[in-house]
Amino acid sequence: MISIITSIFIILLGILLYLIIKYPDRSIGTNARPDLTGPKGLPLIGNLFKIREKGLTKFMYDVLMIYGPIATFTFPGLGRFITINDPESIEYVMKTNFDNYIKTPGSRIRLLDLLGDGIFNVNGQMWKFQRKLASHLFYGKNFREIICVVFEEETKNFLKIMEKKVNSGEIFDLQELFYRFTLNSFGKITFGLDFDCLTNIKNPVKFAVAFDLAQTITNKRVTNPYLWRCNEMFTDEGHKIREACKYLSDFAYDIIRKRRSNPEYLKNPKDILNLFMNAEYENGEKLTDKELKDIIINLIIAGRDTTAQELAWMMYNVMVNPNVEGKLVEEVNSLLSEDNPIPKYDDIKQFEYTQATFYETLRLHPAVPISIKLCLKDDMLPNGTPIYAGELVNWSSWATGRDERIWGENAKIFSPERFLNSEDGLKPSQYKFTSFNCGPRLCLGQNFATIEAMTLATSLLRIYKFERIPGQKSPPDFGVSITLPMKDPLLVKVHRRN
Numbered sequence: 001m002i003s004i005i006t007s008i009f010i011i012l013l014g015i016l017l018y019l020i021i022k023y024p025d026r027s028i029g030t031n032a033r034p035d036l037t038g039p040k041g042l043p044l045i046g047n048l049f050k051i052r053e054k055g056l057t058k059f060m061y062d063v064l065m066i067y068g069p070i071a072t073f074t075f076p077g078l079g080r081f082i083t084i085n086d087p088e089s090i091e092y093v094m095k096t097n098f099d100n101y102i103k104t105p106g107s108r109i110r111l112l113d114l115l116g117d118g119i120f121n122v123n124g125q126m127w128k129f130q131r132k133l134a135s136h137l138f139y140g141k142n143f144r145e146i147i148c149v150v151f152e153e154e155t156k157n158f159l160k161i162m163e164k165k166v167n168s169g170e171i172f173d174l175q176e177l178f179y180r181f182t183l184n185s186f187g188k189i190t191f192g193l194d195f196d197c198l199t200n201i202k203n204p205v206k207f208a209v210a211f212d213l214a215q216t217i218t219n220k221r222v223t224n225p226y227l228w229r230c231n232e233m234f235t236d237e238g239h240k241i242r243e244a245c246k247y248l249s250d251f252a253y254d255i256i257r258k259r260r261s262n263p264e265y266l267k268n269p270k271d272i273l274n275l276f277m278n279a280e281y282e283n284g285e286k287l288t289d290k291e292l293k294d295i296i297i298n299l300i301i302a303g304r305d306t307t308a309q310e311l312a313w314m315m316y317n318v319m320v321n322p323n324v325e326g327k328l329v330e331e332v333n334s335l336l337s338e339d340n341p342i343p344k345y346d347d348i349k350q351f352e353y354t355q356a357t358f359y360e361t362l363r364l365h366p367a368v369p370i371s372i373k374l375c376l377k378d379d380m381l382p383n384g385t386p387i388y389a390g391e392l393v394n395w396s397s398w399a400t401g402r403d404e405r406i407w408g409e410n411a412k413i414f415s416p417e418r419f420l421n422s423e424d425g426l427k428p429s430q431y432k433f434t435s436f437n438c439g440p441r442l443c444l445g446q447n448f449a450t451i452e453a454m455t456l457a458t459s460l461l462r463i464y465k466f467e468r469i470p471g472q473k474s475p476p477d478f479g480v481s482i483t484l485p486m487k488d489p490l491l492v493k494v495h496r497r498n
């Protein structure tokens, strides 16, 4: 007689066999798409192993190179992805039929502890409100005055550190100093606070420690989309992320409450928090403390790591491309001097080669390497490819930046000239140059980040030459993260230029 256990085992085996036959090359729950090409997956788990082995960014690059811009693959728990690695499809999804493609609810939950209902993590009406309010503030005169004063102060502090490093001759991590620069700038610009990141470079900054911890664990959630809950339940990471997010929230709430109790303070637009506290929705309502806290934390996330990482990639590219360095130095020497060592807002536009170098860095090392959107209703791309409700469309700026079909034969070469010699110049199409996103959700900080990076880079390059310590990987690997940090420190020595 067959025992109950054996019967259960046979039934489970039957179910498994049925599922393997139903999903022979794709992850469980996904529909077949025989009309599309793409890397063949394994039964039930689709392309899980390859994506885990290579990382999604490099996996997407391989898919683009082998199968072309429109292809498909599956990932268990997330579903079917349709890649749209061409400007026409990206424009369609990000602009033409914008309302049909939203940020995925799953990713919203994973980011909720850190981002709350801030602009990055919301769709629909909530996003529209915040976007309208923020964009109006981001381009105002007040904003420009606030940021430029801070960039100048922080650049001065950075130059002082460089002077010490020249004298000591020590080897240091340039990327880590750029994180300190952008965080300190952000602390001042958003809260009017000096975190002392650049005046006390040996000391850890409590806000930065909590912030890094919350971001590291959030990254793990993103890269481990279904087991993160278990991980946080059985390790101390759940507790750690809650504590870190609470610290950040309390920090922001404390400042907001102090300001509310001192209305005089709000009369002067000294920082971004002030601008938001004074701002009103169309119906005349002001933002609540929770809304203010979420906006501020989102802005710090948006602006700190991205710009610091781009500065690190830019300096790496300058160090390994002496011809680019030569042209940059020529440009900064023609526009800056000992009496005028740091560019002002209105002068920045004149540094065309520097801006082209920054954009070329963004093209090959985009701080947000991958974008994913969920399709709400059945739809069709301009080239006739159907997209069904529930499927995910995604593209990778890292992959398209290296695609010869888009950027020409020298796509993989670092060449700032491409932005100066082309018709579009320093205003490339958003759907081709996607590093700042595109369409109605175009990055609000594009101008901010460009000015910040150029202020520091031009001031540094006029006086100092960086030497990359031999023995480091070239190009450096990037770390697994929502953004694109260099995986290892960027070890350099700094010298005074003759």
Ligand code: HEM
Binding pocket: 119, 120, 131, 134, 299, 302, 303, 304, 306, 307, 310, 362, 366, 367, 368, 371, 434, 435, 436, 437, 440, 441, 442, 443, 444, 445, 446, 448, 449, 450
């Ligand atoms: C080089 C630096 C930067 C890069 C490469 C960059 C890139 C991006 C990208 C790709 C997005 C879209 C993200 C998504 O929705 O998935 C984005 C959105 C955004 N960025 Fe940036 N960013 C940079 C710096 C900044 C800075 C400095 C700020 C603020 C001061 C900022 C503010 C924002 C905001 C508010 C959004 C949300 C826009 C929306 O959803 O409507 N960014 N950025």
